[in-house]
Amino acid sequence: MQAIEITATILGLIQGVLVMLNRRINWFFYCLQMIALLFFSWNVGLYGDVINDVIYLFLGLCAYYLWGKGTTRCISLSSVRAVVAYSMVTIVSTVLLYFYLASTNDPLPLLDAISTTTSFLATILMVFRRLDCWIIWLINDLLYCAEYYMLPNQAIYLLILNAVWCIMAIVSFITWRKRLHTKPFE
Template structure:
């Protein structure tokens, strides 16, 4: 079974594996459902995280391996928040990110990116250490913001997904690169949809 998942195949000239294909499908479903604020998106996020641990380990993107573990945990957290969070425990609603969090996010991004990039470069054979680390930390922040339903999570995802698309093409993960381009499009859709929801809530209050 494991050997079959890792078997190299070609799809219209794109070299990939069944494992990467499953990651593509579950990832696309996850993000699409998140743009619709459908709690089942977190279920597919859990499956996607498990699949991509194996994919990224094989190409030595160790920061991304760690990121999938975080996705696994925050998917459970987000699932719970979307169902039972908020003051009335009937789920959180879309809001703008509190301004006081921005300097905290900036400090975390700079310090952890530099530290993690140095450690990966010093003690592992990881590839693209600082670029991978920067995108990883940005994704950590965006994922937590999504779980809290902060609108601006989509802005971070738009930037990160554009960079990830280029990086995965460079690493010959062509199907994953296409997936992150799909994520980029979905992130734009998510921002527009969530922004519309905030406007509707303001008008209805």
């Protein structure tokens, strides 16, 4: 189990640096990390994360394709209307997922529900190169730090990864902000 956690951590660090630099190849490492996290999440009973990991594997493949296309080549900011809409959907989704996860043996159903829905939102926004994804990623990574710390068998490597990702989310926000509405690095 620890080998899977370490593998996911290494792949996540590689992917994090590459996405921070706005490189399309980050999605390859992202997909590999999702495969590793799928096995990890299943084994520790984080079923919300299992759902995420399956969806993210698909999103990673789509994102690799989309980042090579013209419509998502520039970094942009979500409109206020979009922020309100996705915030409402995230709140409703969190509540619904919580009730489902509370009926399973998930050790942290509320935290798992919140981190599941916010990471899904952040990933979708990242696929479409929205600057605001980094604010959501920062919040999400803080939630995952708490989740991995509170697990009965703490996932220390993934906790450290998410702590590093908190810093990377801040740096990515700054880096992407400088590139707002311009062509990507690639």
